[in-house]
Amino acid sequence: MERRLGAGCKYRRPHGAAVQPAYSAAMNSTSNHALQVLTDRCVRCGLCLPHCPTYLQSRQEGDGPRGRIALTEALARGELAPTPRLQQHLDGCLSCRACEAVCPAQVRFGELMDRGRALLAVQRPARVRAARLASALLRSRPRRRALSLLLRVSRRLGLVGLARHGVFGRRLARAGALLPPVLAATAPLLPPVAAESDVLLFCGCVTELAEREVLEDAARLLTVAGYRVGAPAAQDCCGALLQHAGDLERARRLARRNLATFGGTGMVAAITSGCAASLRDYAWLVPEGGASFAARVHDVGWLLQRRVERLHFKPLPLRAAVHLPCTLRNVVGEDRAMERLLCAVPEITLEPLQPAQRCCGAAGLQIVTDAAAADRLLAGKLAAVRQRSPDLILSSNIGCSLHLAAGLSRAGLTTPVMHPLRLLAQQLQPAG
Numbered sequence: 001m002e003r004r005l006g007a008g009c010k011y012r013r014p015h016g017a018a019v020q021p022a023y024s025a026a027m028n029s030t031s032n033h034a035l036q037v038l039t040d041r042c043v044r045c046g047l048c049l050p051h052c053p054t055y056l057q058s059r060q061e062g063d064g065p066r067g068r069i070a071l072t073e074a075l076a077r078g079e080l081a082p083t084p085r086l087q088q089h090l091d092g093c094l095s096c097r098a099c100e101a102v103c104p105a106q107v108r109f110g111e112l113m114d115r116g117r118a119l120l121a122v123q124r125p126a127r128v129r130a131a132r133l134a135s136a137l138l139r140s141r142p143r144r145r146a147l148s149l150l151l152r153v154s155r156r157l158g159l160v161g162l163a164r165h166g167v168f169g170r171r172l173a174r175a176g177a178l179l180p181p182v183l184a185a186t187a188p189l190l191p192p193v194a195a196e197s198d199v200l201l202f203c204g205c206v207t208e209l210a211e212r213e214v215l216e217d218a219a220r221l222l223t224v225a226g227y228r229v230g231a232p233a234a235q236d237c238c239g240a241l242l243q244h245a246g247d248l249e250r251a252r253r254l255a256r257r258n259l260a261t262f263g264g265t266g267m268v269a270a271i272t273s274g275c276a277a278s279l280r281d282y283a284w285l286v287p288e289g290g291a292s293f294a295a296r297v298h299d300v301g302w303l304l305q306r307r308v309e310r311l312h313f314k315p316l317p318l319r320a321a322v323h324l325p326c327t328l329r330n331v332v333g334e335d336r337a338m339e340r341l342l343c344a345v346p347e348i349t350l351e352p353l354q355p356a357q358r359c360c361g362a363a364g365l366q367i368v369t370d371a372a373a374a375d376r377l378l379a380g381k382l383a384a385v386r387q388r389s390p391d392l393i394l395s396s397n398i399g400c401s402l403h404l405a406a407g408l409s410r411a412g413l414t415t416p417v418m419h420p421l422r423l424l425a426q427q428l429q430p431a432g
């Protein structure tokens, strides 16, 4: 049987080959029915191909959205086995969702890919275990505190330097290079939730560790803009790592906890667009109540822009390159609001970090597991920084910021990377 995979595809089910029992069992599940509905939407028009960064690099059908949809469909039907090559095609997807944003048939590609990876999860327990371990380490505040302490001690003993030089293996070298200079040892100082809170701040585990002060900046900016902000103490991780590794059950459990914690009608604000995108995905991940919760989720920049007339900033005569993360552009869809908000700072010159519509290569754990691909995608952005020499780079997604900072450092470039809310809080004029 030949699948309709387009030119150049070599995937065929051998004539007469039996469907493997493990896959045919999966075929009957509710999840596979949902997957079938999703793949059926694709009309194979190929309009998404010129927008897919991985397809543009390899020009192979299996590395583009249309090919990945066909492979996932065949996998779900039990017509293809999860060979290493097939897994490579699906794993290569950055979940940037540029394809979803341009698809005329409104194929929900993010959901499709996560459900497809869930089919593969059984075949590769190590990958799922890695995501579970990372999630377990990052989710709890005491463990985060221990991690921060461990890092400080390791730095003092020179272990981080050794890791960066590859003494403990390639993956740890990569992880070491991505570490920010400081990991927060304490929780951010944020207002608790009160009866009148109309904005509930979602913190995010990596954000709390690496950008603690940005959370405090966000609360301050929102308060000056007239919102009554509160940060629910019992909030959990958004579940992105588990979701993209195919562990949908565990991701769903975290989502349900957050639904219970963020009850009510207040808007839910995230400072990291990756978290905001995952919270929006609760719409399909949690059938009961997920969609109404997702509709309340916004990027902090969008909320501030709605009340920009209440915010007054000091002039800042410098040139900033704005990196708009894929999650903010293609999933949350509030990238223009952040740009407009930054324009409220007098004398600042903004320019997009080119190539503006392309993923920088930071894509969840892939930033570590497929470093070569991540660096190939970053190369264009680094070339633009070298050519344009901006005074700083602004990015509202922690994964992109760490990837950009590590790449700049490797390239010998000293341009600082900053969260836009940090800049806005620094320029905020005192009220009155």
Ligand code: SF4
Residues within 6 Å of the ligand: 041, 042, 043, 044, 045, 046, 047, 048, 049, 065, 066, 069, 099, 102, 103, 104, 105, 106, 107
């Ligand atoms: S995902 Fe959408 S744009 Fe891409 S081939 Fe399918 S229908 Fe066309």
Ligand code: SF4
Residues within 6 Å of the ligand: 051, 052, 053, 054, 055, 063, 064, 065, 068, 092, 093, 094, 095, 096, 097, 098, 099, 100, 109
């Ligand atoms: S999510 Fe991004 S990388 Fe994956 S298929 Fe779509 S455009 Fe390509």
